[in-house]
Every structure is written in C-alpha cells, then in structure tokens.
Amino acid sequence: MASAMVKGGGSRLIKSVSAALGTRFYAKVATGTDIVSAAPNVSLQKARTWDEGIASKFSTTPLKDIFKDKKVVIFGLPGAYTGVCSNKHVPPYKENIDKFKAKGIDSVICVAVNDPYTMNAWAEKLQAKEAIDFYGDFDGSFHKSLDLVTDLSGALLGTRSERWSAYVVDGKIKALNVEEAPSDVKVSGADTILGQI
Amino acid sequence: MAATIAVGDVIPDGTLAYLDDDSKPQSVSIHSLAAANKVIIFGVPGAFTPTCSLKHVPGFIERAEELKGKGVDEIICISVNDPFVMNSWAKTFPENKHVKFLADGAAKYTHALGLELDLTEKGLGVRSKRFALLVEDLKVKVANVEKVGEFTVSSAEEIIKAL
Numbered sequence: 001m002a003s004a005m006v007k008g009g010g011s012r013l014i015k016s017v018s019a020a021l022g023t024r025f026y027a028k029v030a031t032g033t034d035i036v037s038a039a040p041n042v043s044l045q046k047a048r049t050w051d052e053g054i055a056s057k058f059s060t061t062p063l064k065d066i067f068k069d070k071k072v073v074i075f076g077l078p079g080a081y082t083g084v085c086s087n088k089h090v091p092p093y094k095e096n097i098d099k100f101k102a103k104g105i106d107s108v109i110c111v112a113v114n115d116p117y118t119m120n121a122w123a124e125k126l127q128a129k130e131a132i133d134f135y136g137d138f139d140g141s142f143h144k145s146l147d148l149v150t151d152l153s154g155a156l157l158g159t160r161s162e163r164w165s166a167y168v169v170d171g172k173i174k175a176l177n178v179e180e181a182p183s184d185v186k187v188s189g190a191d192t193i194l195g196q197i
Numbered sequence: 198m199a200a201t202i203a204v205g206d207v208i209p210d211g212t213l214a215y216l217d218d219d220s221k222p223q224s225v226s227i228h229s230l231a232a233a234n235k236v237i238i239f240g241v242p243g244a245f246t247p248t249c250s251l252k253h254v255p256g257f258i259e260r261a262e263e264l265k266g267k268g269v270d271e272i273i274c275i276s277v278n279d280p281f282v283m284n285s286w287a288k289t290f291p292e293n294k295h296v297k298f299l300a301d302g303a304a305k306y307t308h309a310l311g312l313e314l315d316l317t318e319k320g321l322g323v324r325s326k327r328f329a330l331l332v333e334d335l336k337v338k339v340a341n342v343e344k345v346g347e348f349t350v351s352s353a354e355e356i357i358k359a360l
Contacts, residue, residue, distance in 0.1 A: 045320040049247075050246050050247045051247070053319060053320065058318060058319050058320060060320065079279060079281055079282075080281070080282065081281040081282050081284070081285040082281045083220065114282070115243065115320050115321050115322070116320050117243060117245045117246050117320075117321075118243075118244060118245050118278070118282050120245070121245040121285075121286075122285075125285075136320060138320050138321065138322050139317070139322055155222055156214040156222040156224070156279060156280050156300070156302060157222075157279050157281070157302065158279070158302055158303055
C-alpha cells in the first residue's frame with residue numbers, strides 16, 4: 001500500500017499512483033506550489049471574540065496578507081475541541097515556539113474548519129494564543145481549494161480538514177506533510193516540520 | 198425550504214448529536230426525547246458567542262428546576278455546531294443540571310424547522326435563528342422565534358408564562 005510519507009517532491013508520484021489505484025485522496029498542493037495562487041479569493045478568519053468581530057466589522061484576512069514575504073509554518077486539523085487536536089497536535093507547536101522563532105519563522109498558524117469564535121475560545125482554553133495564530137476556515141473554502149478536505153461524517157463532524165502541516169516561504173510551499181489517518185499525529189507534528197525548515 | 202415551525206404543527210423528527218460520558222459521538226432522535234413528553238427546545242446561533250452564552254442559555258439553566266416543577270420533561274438546547282464544540286461549550290456552564298446540549302452540525306434539523314439564518318458575513322455560515330418551542334406529545338404549543346439580533350421572546354422567562 002502506498003504510504004503517505006511526504007518529504008519533498010517525491011510525494012507527488014506516490015500520491016498520483018495512490019490516486020490511480022483509488023487508494024487515497026490526494027492534495028492539489030505539493031512542494032513548489034504557490035499557496036496563494038492555489039486558493040484565489042480565499043480568506044481566513046482570525047480567531048476573535050464576537051466583540052472583536054464587531055469592532056473589525058467582521059473583516060477577514062486574505063491569504064496574501066498571511067503568506068506574502070513571510071516564513072510561515074501552518075498546520076491544519078480536523079476540529080477544535082477534539083481529542084487528538086487538543087492533546088497531541090497543538091501542544092508541541094506551542095511548546096516549541098522558541099525553536100521556530102530561532103529558525104526565522106514569522107508565524108506559526110493553526111487552521112481548522114470551525115468558526116473564528118470557536119477557534120478563539122479553544123485557543124484560550126489551550127493557552128496557546130500567544131504562541132500560535134489561530135484562524136478559522138468556517139466554510140472550508142481554504143481547505144477545499146487545496147484539496148485538503150476529508151469526510152469525517154463518521155465522527156459526526158462532516159467535511160473537515162485533513163491533519164497536515166506545511167512550511168511556506170513567501171507563499172511557496174517548501175515542505176508539505178499530510179497525515180494518512182486524521183486521528184494520527186505522525187508526519188504533521190511540530191518535530192517533523194522543525195526538521196524540514 | 199421548510200415552512201417555519203408554528204403552533205399546531207407536529208414537530209419533525211431528526212437526528213442530533215452529542216458526546217457520551219466516554220467522549221464518543223452519539224446520535225439521538227428528537228422524537229425519542231419528545232414523544233409522550235413535555236419538552237422545551239431552544240435554539241441559538243452559535244456556541245461561544247455572547248448573547249447565547251451570557252443570556253440565553255443561563256436563563257434556561259437558572260429556571261430549569263422551575264420548568265421541571267411545571268411538568269417539563271426535557272430542556273434541549275440546539276445549535277448548528279458539532280458535538281465536540283457543543284460538549285465543550287456545555288462544560289462552560291458547570292452549574293447546569295438539566296439542559297441538554299445537542300448538536301445539529303449540518304443544520305438538517307434547523308432546516309426541517311424552517312429556522313435557518315445565514316450568518317456567513319459574520320464568519321458563522323448557516324446557523325439557527327434564536328427561538329424557543331414548547332412541545333407536548335410532539336405537538337408545538339408555543340413557538341417563539343426571535344427577530345435577528347434581539348433577545349426577548351425566546352427567553353426562559355417568556356416560555357414559563359405559557360406553562
């Protein structure tokens with residue numbers, strides 16, 4: 001069975017073969033992709049309280065504002081307030097923030113198909129707001145554009161993000177890791193991407 | 198699009214979700230909770246938003262004993278959120294004894310009630326209007342649907358008057 005171990009461009013061939021065999025759903029993005037061009041006209045919503053939403057007139061953040069001229073580590077996960085996301089995926093990114101900064105990373109971003117108010121409350125619960133920038137992709141448009149969605153109806157979550165991570169420089173993907181099973185944190189963890197920067 | 202639920206209607210059946218004591222997602226049918234019972238179903242636009250968290254839910258939590266005393270068997274809060282979010286939001290009300298928080302993640306039940314509200318501009322997507330229903334033996338006795346942005350008719354205070 002083709003594995004989804006992704007490190008650099010060789011992943012594309014593995015993914016294409018998997019797709020041809022019908023064994024795996026593959027992402028539209030790979031290393032070298034410009035993430036802003038891959039998702040044109042897409043915005044994310046910065047995690048916020050309702051009052052902050054009112055004050056900002058419920059503004060959203062276009063992708064280019066997040067990625068242009070920046071070194072970004074971004075990771076996506078199935079759902080705020082779910083077990084693996086809360087206990088295994090987010091904490092190591094938070095705990096290693098100094099290491100990311102030492103490597104010149106401008107921001108570490110966490111994104112999920114949740115609204116920005118839920119993301120904000122969750123980020124506060126995890127005490128991770130200082131280290132990580134949390135964004136909502138409330139209608140899934142970001143993840144759908146990148147083909148990084150998965151059907152988690154079995155867990156009563158509906159269409160959600162895959163579990164994934166990426167290192168993006170000035171909008172270009174330098175490393176991309178997509179978890180084979182959304183319930184695992186193997187390739188999409190903080191330790192793996194630290195080694196890819 | 199379903200007509201808005203009204204007094205005299207039979208409440209539609211539908212499946213809502215919750216997390217059990219082992220934090221596993223489970224489903225429950227509305228009819229299984231409402232058949233042969235007196236139930237209050239109140240809907241909120243979103244978990245972790247202010248009016249819902251600070252006014253609407255607390256009102257029902259505070260008056261739950263009173264409502265039970267007047268023969269209400271179930272007090273159900275529904276929102277277009279997933280069961281993990283609903284479960285975590287419910288935990289922010291540690292004083293809650295009786296209100297059940299049920300998730301209508303894909304807005305199917307909200308749609309069946311004709312109570313959808315498009316809050317895409319606020320970053321919420323399609324949600325539920327704010328409302329409160331009193332249902333006896335599956336028949337809607339009271340249907341209080343709030344105007345957008347307000348909090349008056351859908352409160353616990355208002356529905357108690359009907360009991």
